[in-house]
Amino acid sequence: MRTIFKLYRAFLASSLAFTLDTLYLNWNTTFPAVTVCEIYNGEKNWDISENYFGVGRDHRIDDYVADITFFSGKCHTCSYCEDIACPTNFEELISNFRTACRQLITNCSWIGEPFDCCSEFRPLNTEYGLCYSFNSLQTEPYSDLKFINNRETGPGSLRFALSEDTQIHVHPPNDIPYMMSEGVIRETVLWGSSKEIIFNAVEILNDPAVKIFSPEHRKCRFYNEIEERGENNECQ
Template sequence: MERVFWLAVCSVSVYGCYCVCKATMEAFQQRSVSFVPETTYLGWNTGFPAVTVCEKYNRHKIWELAERTYPNADTSTLSNLAMYLGDMIYYKGKCNNCNKHCSGSTKCPGDILQLAKKVFTNCSSLLGNCYWNSVQFDCCENFYPELTPYGICYTINSLQTTKKNVAYHKTVDLISNKLTGPGRLEFNTFEDSELHVHSPEDAFHFGHQVEPDLESKDRGNSYTIYFRIMEIANDVSLAGLGVSQRGCLLPFENPLTTYKFYSSSACITECQAMAQLKLCGCVHQYTQVKGPGRTCDLEGILCIHRYSEALYEITATGLPELNVTCNCITPSCSEPEYTFITTVPVELNNNAWSHYTLQMLSLPSVRYRRNVVRSKLDLVVSIGGAVGLFLGASLISAVELIMYLCVRRTPRNA
């Protein structure tokens, strides 16, 4: 009877220990992180969004390039070349005129990137009068050229662009706090341009959504754009958890090969490049890709054009219709959220330039924070407590058991 009693007690204890340890492991795997608002805002340094300026289509520049490229061509040939160059240099993912205007006697040039550099305005001629919180800075020391799917643009405050050596260049730090007040960025553009405001980690891809009020701005106007920012802060011990536990990727966990920092948009951009390689065996000259891969000739561009609608539809999970899989569903741990309040346009007396002002409406008084509520140390303590409570075991008990099995039971030589 005594044996039955102790067998029942031990069985219940083992089962209870198993249930508690199982619940502890499930909580560690699924509920290790809390996502809560934080309001201790007095000491915060708040970042600023990245701003990308892309030059709009300019038919006069395209026609001049066609005349310089083929000085002896007749008007009909130049017209065909201009249509082709317009589609290729100001690329939008499609080339409707390639097959039509590059046939017969018309031989269209293939080195589009080099031709684009002759068309797109350089930084000093595109941007000027840059101010951060009413303090002037050198535009071209801070706006860096970036190759996007739509051509050569200029970006400030992007993590994806190649930074100049700060020891020899005066770069501006776009940080706002209680000493500086809400951030305010101002600059002029001297060509018709498109303005894109986005996260510093973002990269452009076909189908990338931007604020509709910030596109297609012509010279002769002043635009003031008001926005709010919601940042995300992360616990320093977040790196000790797995990606599945925290549900996001930290900056140093970058699985991409083309971009220096991970974001969902950068991942989709790289996935679209891999899809171009898979479907057509080449990539457009504006597409950034590392490793093996060739730049498309006219035949390859026509192939990409045939799949252009599908390439636009590629999402974070890919596109099953093309058998394209993208592992981009995991967001970045630090990517902020921007809310654009309004854009106030004012007509200028001079149409030689446009003026842009990006104004943070106010310093944020709340941000989200990822806190680690169950670390690996908490897991060890919880499991150790459960084993001690139900089984009366400890680390010393385990060592004693090993000693008993391996040492004391070994017969001694007489």
């Protein structure tokens, strides 16, 4: 009986393993998601605020709106609302103070082929506010992940232009960028500058038999096992 128990414990401890497959050169490799988030521009926001609230506004409103529409992890100015009437129409504020996709992202191409930017950079709500994500499974409608690279296509190459200061996140298609994201490339691109990001993508595939094991045992969930999209620890 003790021997059987030891074998069972050994099976639980080593029933899942990572191995390298040299056939990867024949596979399609999925391009990661690329999410573009506009960042705060004080001069631009001052002009918008003046048009939206008027010249005679309490200027503390400007700081409050900046905290709400370009969230950085904490609302430092929410205490102002004890003294002033802070607006609570958050969706309208975001619509007015953040740049729409058509004005923000232009001149898109995939491996040299132009495409309509906002057909593929789709709205994605994040901790940073409304962003636009390319090749993401978290957008609605979902991306169909047709952006792949293999021996025939060569390395994937995504190019686009931006009209505002932004932060770019390169991450797995299943993920949503957030403040404490791990394993994510995060780059700030200021207006008038250029940025080239070169990376190596490693695709992780699961044998169908992995689904036999419970999520608690494998310590991850497949995409169709997650009720709330965006949950961490997803199986690839």
